[in-house]
Amino acid sequence: MQDAIIIGAGITGLTAAYLLKKRSQKIVVLEKLAKTGGPISTIREKGFLVETGPNSLLLPDRWCESFLSELDLTEELLESNSYAKKRYIVKNGRPIAVPSTPVQAISTPLFSLKAKLGFLAEPFRRPISKEAAESETVASFVSRRMGYEFLDYAIDPFVSGVYAGNAHELILKHAFPLMRSFEDEGKSIIRGAIKRKKRQKADGSAYKKRSITFKQGLATLPQTLTSILGDAIHKESSVKSIQKENQGWTLTWEKNGQLFKQSCRKLIVSIPSHAVKRLPWPSEIQTTLDSSPDLVFPAVHSLSLGFKRSDIKHPLDGFGALVPSKEKRDILGVLFCSSIYGNRAPQNNCLLTVMIGGRRRPDQANLDEIELEKIALRELKSLIGLSGEPVFKSLSSWPRAIPQYDQAFTPWKDAIDKIEDSNPGLYFGGNCIDGIAMGASILSGKRLSEIKA
Ligand SMILES: Cc1cc2nc3c(=O)[nH]c(=O)nc-3n(C[C@H](O)[C@H](O)[C@H](O)COP(=O)(O)OP(=O)(O)OC[C@H]3O[C@@H](n4cnc5c(N)ncnc54)[C@H](O)[C@@H]3O)c2cc1C
Known part of the structure; x- marks a missing residue:
């Protein structure tokens, strides 16, 4: 009898498995693919170091830092x-440039004078009713509190950069819960943020989030966890049956044409919602899942291009450039990868990653490499003064990139809660439940490991 079986070896499943193993729990991890870590993957080619999926890990709290140091990764940060x-x-x-000081905020051409004066009135705008707040979209919240220009030229591009999503569809309460809490607790974003800061200062929980990677790329983290977990991970495994028992769960899975069977006290599921729906569940669980909507995962292309530094006029002195929908361009944005972190490109070269598609442009989902490169080069020429041809190219297309916390999220999460309530020992986590950032998935793995079966 295993203490836990974990389905899905993304960063959530790997974290949960590692923490359980650390407590001497007997565990098995089942992963469909030949690799672990989900979209977290790093390649090195021609002196370029490319992240094919996520580019940065925003450390959400002190525990996450101690987790990395416990894995002996501090030196690698x-x-x-x-x-x-x-x-x-x-x-x-x-x-x-997005203003980062009050003086820049006054002089920035990003917003009109009317919009800037409008921001100042934010603390005095009345909050929405609790009932309406439940289903309010990000766009409605931002336009109501900060005005339409702020929505169009700050939040819309930010939402594309983080979710590859649409601010008019994401539900604030689920997609940006901290923002919702500001209005709930402080009656305004500014007052809510000040209140939170004071509270954190008083209880010592203040933490300055840091954006990091590893010297050899983000794949270092899943690779480290995978090597610690060793043969507890069964890659290329396909779950064939899930049975509820008196004392827990019994699963069978197929690997290399062979059938395996194990029982466990705790069954942890950390796979995307569409994959959850396709597992061979007992009928009562399947019925609940069938009655809930699936989350939308828009397609995103991540096209990394290396150039001679001298072929680009722009100083590339930043994280990258995001493109608002209003600008009606063909890319979501571009990351200045070799400016964000060292060692991403050979000397006198630079590495850029252009993001294309997302919920804004479903028509781009099936474009091929030649068409995508054409779009990227045309946009880079116009936006950052590119004059040369790429010296390096690497395309990663994600047909289902990031789950959208839109109106489908509430019924989906209700179904999961209902299943967990009526099936002791069965728990769900990962980026379809606990937040879409890598940091949120690490914390999801921690949460799952701490539930007592
Ligand atoms: C292009 C892109 C860029 C991103 N950029 C960033 C970024 O810069 N910063 C950031 O914080 N986040 C970013 N994210 C989001 C972040 O990478 C993910 O949300 C996070 O890695 C999800 O981890 P997870 O373990 O919850 O899920 P997943 O990584 O999806 O893990 C699920 C695992 O389950 C496996 N699986 C699926 N079905 C089955 C099955 N039936 N049986 C067994 N196994 C199964 C999958 O193969 C996978 O390994 C990005 C995502 C993408 C796609």
Whole structure:
């Protein structure tokens, strides 16, 4: 009898498995693919170091830092360069730095004078009713509190950069719970943020989030966990049956044409919602899942291109440039990868990653490499003064990239809660439940490991 079986060896499942193993629990991890870590994957080619999926891990709290040091990864950590704090947003066809000081906020051409005066009134705008807040979209919240310009030239591109999503569809309460809590607790974003800061200062929980990677790329983290977990991980495994028993669960799975069977006290599921729905569940669980909607996962292309540094006019002195929907361009944005972290490109070269598609442009989902490169080069020429041809290319297309916390999220999460309530020992986590950032998935793995079966 295993203490736990974990389905899915993304960063959530790996973290949960590691923490359980650390407590001498007997565990098995079942992964469908030949690799672990989900979209977290790093390649090195021609002196370029490319992240094919996520580019940065924003450490959410002190526990996450201690987790990395416990894995002996402190020496491997690579902090983002200080000028990567600068972010650009495209307006009228050119990248404009997002203001980071009050003086810059006054003088920035990103917003009109009317919009700037409108921000100052934010603390005095009345909050929405509790009932309406339940289903309020990000776009409604931001336009109501900060005005339409702030929505169009700050939040819309930010939402594309983080979720590859649409602010008019994401539900604030699920997609940005901290923002919702500001209005709930402080009656305004500004007052809520000040209140939270004071509380954190008083109880010592204040933590300055840090954006990091590893010297050899983000794949270092899943690779480290995978090697610690060793043969507890069964890759290329396909779950064939899940049976509920008096004392827990019995699963069978197929691997290399062979059938395996194990029982466990705790069954942890950390796979995408569409994959959850396709597992061979007992009928009563399947019926509940069938009655809930699936989450939307828009397609995203991540096209990494290396150039001679001298072929780009822009100083590339920032994290990258995000493109608002209003600008009606063909890319979601571009990351200045070799400016964010050192060692991403050979000397006198630079590495950029262009993001294309997302919920904004479903028509781009099936574009091929030639078409995507054409789009990227055309946009880079116009936006950052590219004049040369790429010296390096690497395309990763994600047909289902990031789950959208839109109106389907509430019924989906209700179904999962109902299943957990009526099936002791069965728990769900990962980026379809606990948040879409890598940091949120690490904390999801921690949460799952701490539940007592
Ligand atoms: C292109 C892209 C860029 C991103 N950029 C960032 C970023 O810069 N920063 C950031 O914080 N986050 C980023 N994210 C989001 C972040 O990478 C993910 O949300 C996070 O890694 C999800 O981890 P998870 O373990 O919850 O899920 P997943 O990584 O999806 O793990 C699920 C695992 O389950 C496996 N699986 C699926 N079905 C089955 C099955 N039936 N049986 C067994 N195994 C199964 C999958 O193969 C996978 O290994 C990005 C995501 C993408 C796609």
